[in-house]
Amino acid sequence: MKTALKLAYRNLVGAGLRTWLNVIVLSFSFVVIIWLKGIMMGWDYQAKSDMTDWQIGGGQYWHEQYDSFDPFTLSESHAVIPEQFNKEIALGDMVPMLMVQGTLYPQGRMQSVTIKGIDPHQNLFLLPTHRLDTVVDGIPAIIGLATAQDMQLEKGDLVTLRWRDANGTFDATDIVVVDIFSSNVPAAEASQVYIPLQTLWEMSDMEGEATLLTFRDEDEERAEVQGWVLKPKEVLTASVDKILKTKTAGQSVFYIILLLLAMLAIFDTQVLSIFRRQKEIGTYIALGYTRREVVGLFTVECAMHSILAVLVGALYGIPFLAWQAKAGWTIPMDAGDFGIAMAQTIYPVFSIGLIISTVLIVVVVTTVVSYWPSRKIAKMNPTEALRGRIQ
Amino acid sequence: MDNNAIIQIRELTKSFPMGKSKFTALSNINLSLEKGEFTGLIGPSGSGKTTLLNIVGSLDTPTSGEAWVLNQSIGSLSAKEAARLRKEKLGFIFQSYNLLAVHTVFENVEFPLLLLKIDAAERKKMVMDALEWVGLTDKVKSKPPQLSGGECQRVAIARAMVKRPSLVLADEPTANLDAANSHHILQTMVKLNEELKTTFLFATHDDKVIGYLRRKIYLLDGKVANDEWVKDYHTVK
Numbered sequence: 001m002k003t004a005l006k007l008a009y010r011n012l013v014g015a016g017l018r019t020w021l022n023v024i025v026l027s028f029s030f031v032v033i034i035w036l037k038g039i040m041m042g043w044d045y046q047a048k049s050d051m052t053d054w055q056i057g058g059g060q061y062w063h064e065q066y067d068s069f070d071p072f073t074l075s076e077s078h079a080v081i082p083e084q085f086n087k088e089i090a091l092g093d094m095v096p097m098l099m100v101q102g103t104l105y106p107q108g109r110m111q112s113v114t115i116k117g118i119d120p121h122q123n124l125f126l127l128p129t130h131r132l133d134t135v136v137d138g139i140p141a142i143i144g145l146a147t148a149q150d151m152q153l154e155k156g157d158l159v160t161l162r163w164r165d166a167n168g169t170f171d172a173t174d175i176v177v178v179d180i181f182s183s184n185v186p187a188a189e190a191s192q193v194y195i196p197l198q199t200l201w202e203m204s205d206m207e208g209e210a211t212l213l214t215f216r217d218e219d220e221e222r223a224e225v226q227g228w229v230l231k232p233k234e235v236l237t238a239s240v241d242k243i244l245k246t247k248t249a250g251q252s253v254f255y256i257i258l259l260l261l262a263m264l265a266i267f268d269t270q271v272l273s274i275f276r277r278q279k280e281i282g283t284y285i286a287l288g289y290t291r292r293e294v295v296g297l298f299t300v301e302c303a304m305h306s307i308l309a310v311l312v313g314a315l316y317g318i319p320f321l322a323w324q325a326k327a328g329w330t331i332p333m334d335a336g337d338f339g340i341a342m343a344q345t346i347y348p349v350f351s352i353g354l355i356i357s358t359v360l361i362v363v364v365v366t367t368v369v370s371y372w373p374s375r376k377i378a379k380m381n382p383t384e385a386l387r388g389r390i391q
Numbered sequence: 392m393d394n395n396a397i398i399q400i401r402e403l404t405k406s407f408p409m410g411k412s413k414f415t416a417l418s419n420i421n422l423s424l425e426k427g428e429f430t431g432l433i434g435p436s437g438s439g440k441t442t443l444l445n446i447v448g449s450l451d452t453p454t455s456g457e458a459w460v461l462n463q464s465i466g467s468l469s470a471k472e473a474a475r476l477r478k479e480k481l482g483f484i485f486q487s488y489n490l491l492a493v494h495t496v497f498e499n500v501e502f503p504l505l506l507l508k509i510d511a512a513e514r515k516k517m518v519m520d521a522l523e524w525v526g527l528t529d530k531v532k533s534k535p536p537q538l539s540g541g542e543c544q545r546v547a548i549a550r551a552m553v554k555r556p557s558l559v560l561a562d563e564p565t566a567n568l569d570a571a572n573s574h575h576i577l578q579t580m581v582k583l584n585e586e587l588k589t590t591f592l593f594a595t596h597d598d599k600v601i602g603y604l605r606r607k608i609y610l611l612d613g614k615v616a617n618d619e620w621v622k623d624y625h626t627v628k
């Protein structure tokens with residue numbers, strides 16, 4: 001083994017430029033795969049933490065009729081807040097939200113919206129609801145940036161809102177946009193109008209009722225409550241996992257290309273080498289190597305390539321990845337086009353596990369690739385190898 | 392069998408499959424070489440010189456008959472035993488030198504000693520001795536592509552001799568060399584044969600080589616056509 005290490009080292013160093021080219025290609029695969037995976041992890045992390053901050057907190061109770069995909073269920077999905085939550089709500093650790101279908105008339109156009117009643121003093125969401133605690137000429141409301149752009153609304157604008165109360169009676173009033181927020185979370189922004197809960201209770205004649213109850217603490221054991229469906233955080237963020245999975249699937253093509261590149265580097269050193277180096281192989285055998293020992297030597301060379309690639313990759317990869325984690329990667333297209341929370345700049349997350357698993361995958365793949373020529377060597381006739389006759 | 396014999400070949404036949412039939416490269420060879428010989432297999436191209444040398448070198452096996460080399464029967468050695476025989480007892484010299492191009496002269500010569508797991512200090516001394524024999528101590532750090540053909544073959548001789556093998560097998564060692572270089576390396580080999588009592592077996596059709604041989608075994612169409620000793624042999628002039 002020591003001899004093989006020494007000889008493999010000499011072969012690599014002796015081959016000079018060729019070795020370094022392969023090592024650089026290989027290290028490039030390592031770094032790019034780690035970077036890509038880091039972006040995905042960073043996205044996942046960012047999407048989930050944005051959802052937590054703007055939309056779902058530590059989890060929610062949904063009224064049993066509520067269906068987030070069907071706005072027409074809203075007229076049915078509200079009920080009095082269960083008494084058992086009063087204390088938690090009073091402490092600010094649970095935020096009830098009532099949702100009512102409505103229509104806005106910005107500049108005479110008609111836009112259907114969801115009116116969300118929320119306590120202006122809540123601090124569970126990052127929503128600037130404290131701005132709702134003002135007296136203006138109409139009902140104070142906050143809306144998301146996407147909605148504001150969509151409806152060409154600006155801070156201070158007055159706009160007519162129409163809704164239907166619990167009895168099915170239509171009514172209308174003016175709201176004043178007191179603040180516009182930007183959240184990266186489409187579900188918290190798109191066609192949503194936030195107004196004080198008390199006001200919505202009065203408007204809709206649904207005093208004390210709610211559609212969603214969002215709690216802060218995701219770790220606490222939660223009881224099932226009659227008429228309400230418990231939606232733990234994992235369930236609510238499952239859509240992120242699902243979408244990221246499809247995005248990751250698209251990326252696998254990229255991984256495969258990178259792995260192919262890595263394999264090419266190894267292919268060049270290992271597979272082509274048994275043709276290029278067959279005379280050398282014959283010489284090793286004439287000098288007293290068994291074919292198995294030649295295979296061992298080639299495998300050690302391959303492993304050294306991988307290790308060198310890891311070292312070289314670390315040399316430029318660590319500063320690059322560290323810089324990326326700090327500076328973030330700005331997506332070169334409009335992030336709003338994605339179906340899930342996505343910031344324009346993603347801060348990749350690189351875990352030790354990610355780095356180790358990537359390095360392992362690449363090392364395993366390259367070793368497997370290097371095994372193919374080894375079998376050929378093991379079958380090689382030394383006299384023919386010496387003559388360099390094998391095709 | 393004769394225990395003084397370093398090589399003993401009995402009724403050896405070697406044939407290669409050729410499509411449906413087979414081609415007989417060596418047929419019914421009987422030969423015996425003793426320690427210290429400086430002998431050549433001589434014959435035209437295709438007469439089976441390399442084939443016989445390869446069998447003696449345990450790189451190939453007989454189809455039938457027996458080849459004993461240093462008291463080991465080539466046909467019945469395992470791959471590992473054959474490798475061990477080559478590693479410990481045999482030296483090879485090839486027509487095209489077969490040096491490791493990316494290794495230095497020193498490393499090339501050191502190679503067989505690494506396989507024998509000789510320690511570094513001892514290795515260094517043995518390599519320098521071998522390079523001294525061939526007169527290349529000033530090229531230790533060069534790599535084969537920087538050397539002339541004659542120098543390359545001298546490195547190959549040093550590599551074959553460095554472990555002081557019992558038997559050196561040299562296949563057309565001068566085929567790529569000019570006359571001056573040919574004589575130089577042949578004189579080196581004669582000297583090593585006399586000083587170290589190493590047995591040399593050549594395969595050649597080069598008159599320059601033939602002129603140095605003490606025993607000439609002529610092969611023709613895979614058979615021994617003639618086997619003669621040189622009567623009044625002069626050593627290095």
Ligand SMILES: Nc1ncnc2c1ncn2[C@@H]1O[C@H](COP(=O)(O)OP(=O)(O)OP(=O)(O)O)[C@@H](O)[C@H]1O
Pocket residue numbers: 407408414415416434435436437438439440441442443594596
């Ligand atoms: N592996 C093989 N398969 C088929 N035929 C072979 C093989 N090896 C050698 N031969 C044939 O056996 C014969 C003897 O070959 P060998 O190489 O021993 O000749 P040689 O005397 O060394 O010739 P040269 O002087 O050209 O080197 C040749 O006709 C050759 O074609």
Ligand SMILES: [Mg+2]
Pocket residue numbers: 440441442562594
């Ligand atoms: Mg030949």
